[in-house]
Amino acid sequence: MSATSRPVSLQFLGAAGTVTGSRFLVTAGPSRLLVDCGMFQGDRALRRRNWAPFPVPPDRIDAVLLTHAHLDHTGWLPRLVRQGFAGPVFCSPWTARVAPIVLRDAAHLQEEDARHAAGHGYSRHREPLPLFDTADADRAVALLRPVPFHRDRLVAPGLTVRLQPAGHILGSATVRVRAGDRSLGFSGDLGRDDHPLLAGPDPAPAVDAMVVESTYGDRAHPPRDPERLAAPIRRALARGGVVIIPAFAIDRTEVLLMALRDLMSGGALPVVPVFVDSPMALAAMQVYRQAVRDGAPEIRPGIRALPADPFDPGDLRLASTAHESARLNDPPAPCILLSASGMATGGRVVHHLAALAPDPRNLILLPGYQVAGTRGRSLRDGARALKMYGGYVPVRAEVVGVGDMSAHADADGLVAWLKGAPAAPRTCYVVHGEPAASAALAARIDRELGWCAVTPRDAERVLV
Structure with missing residues (x-):
């Protein structure tokens, strides 16, 4: 089977129906790329998901790609490493500078919280353990591989990525993934054109399938005052x-x-x-x-x-x-x-x-x-x-x-960014938002842009 005829799939392993835990698995033939590896935050049911085994054997994932360094996009990486992942972790150069700070701090807090719970007796577990430790974080940091913006990079057989500035935090990126004759776009967390410190996001790419965040998908930011x-x-x-x-x-x-x-x-x-x-x-x-x-x-x-x-x-x-x-x-x-x-x-x-x-x-x-x-x-x-x-x-x-x-684009900013794409995708998947926000953004994309926009279910797998 030729590279262009291999089926390409996308599976939503986090940030579907919730505003946290971004994890998206791209599969093209035998190659697997995980876009973001976020920690779940929020109520107990979400936090417990951090302790579940990854749905795909981590040692069968070829590479991870990080859109930016925030914990809900990177924080589960040391746990993935603990479970057996040892491949490269691609990200922008400034994310490669910021992510080690985030991951090592998260490991320190995990260890500190476990010690505090043990010492004060408020854990349900006799010997509370951290989700991951400093050694896991250090192993994850050692896997980081910087990728310059605006350049194509082969990350696994048949899978090429290109990063563009997202304007959310330093190093944040939007991503285009090419797999043969198919392409996917990921907004990551999209920034604002009026961010007081960072330049605004680059335009959206033309792709077959777009994955867009919806943190503020049902509201507009008030004017800066x-x-x-x-x-x-x-x-x-x-x-x-x-x-x-x-x-x-x-x-x-x-x-x-x-x-x-x-x-x-x-x-x-x-x-x-x-x-x-x-x-x-x-x-x-x-x-x-x-x-x-x-x-x-x-x-x-x-x-x-x-x-x-x-x-x-x-x-x-x-x-x-x-x-x-x-x-x-x-x-x-x-x-x-x-x-x-x-x-x-x-x-x-x-x-x-x-x-x-x-x-x-x-x-x-x-x-x-x-x-x-x-x-x-x-x-x-x-x-x-x-x-x-x-x-x-x-x-x-x-x-x-x-x-x-907020450093997130609001609903107006998200729609404007999508509208700037050179061509409409076949499907736009609305993720990383609370259910009402995601549903509102999907409806607006359908109404104003005429695109097929859906809110995927957790663990759902689709063909691109």
Whole structure:
């Protein structure tokens, strides 16, 4: 059978019916390529899926391709390696710099959470174990293979990929996969044309099948308004409070620091100490600073022209050690505290919330999407108590969500990106969204673009 006549299939092994756990298996003859290898986040049912064996023997997967470094697209890679995968992991050059930070931090948190659960007795398991450990993460990092943008790369027999900038975080990519005379496109997480730090995404490719995310598939972002961020912070600082921001360590921390810099330098906010307490965020900030210094094409030219550090609001303080982090459970007020994780699922921010959420002077600011089942989502939905470390903590602090800080394209941006493709695909598969968001985007694609758009089922397999 010739390469062009081999059947090409696509199987949805995550991010179908949910906004997390992106994993898409492309099979062309004997070759298998896994596009993204994300961890499931959210409620217990989703998190338990991380412990299930992979549906395909990992040692029979030829290669993995990462669209970007976020945990819901890369975080299961060390577990895949633990189960036997040893092939190359292709990604953009900047993702190859950022992903090791994410994976090693995730392994550290897995180990730390298992130790904490064992020491405090709140696990259901007699000896709680991490999903993966630092050795697994190190083995996964050793498999990373950088692929420049805009160049074709053979990744397995009969399978060629091309990456283009997605404008979501540093290194993020949209992907075209060619298999003989068939082609597939993957949006990954698509960025915004008005991202304050990164250039917007490249146009969509012409493909036979398109896989598009739908995180914000049923809504439009409000216009960017600095006062939406400034007003609640100003209130909290005026009452002598602490502003706690659960911030994604990659990109969101940098964008927030830039916004705070503009607000403080312009007089909209007083200059107060701004603490960054996340080892991953601190490491990522160094990579972003390097990208700015190097004049990386993904960075907006205006950022490269700034004379000073774009990430210093004026009184930036970095908490590097566990001791420095512990001291921030009783920080000098007023101040602003940025700490990961962005949905308060783990990391140092959980300790800070336990200490600071009960004080009504304080503010918990949520600057991004909050997956159902996470502490961040509970806060956004008005929870008056949060469960953490086996017990409940009252929430008396003010809680505010800021919707215009997202680095995801909204519904308008997704449709505009798809519309820019040189030709319509035969089928557009809408994934990586909560069911209502995915269904709304699929209906809009059908209505406005006239494309066949569907929301695939989990584990569904289709021919391309």
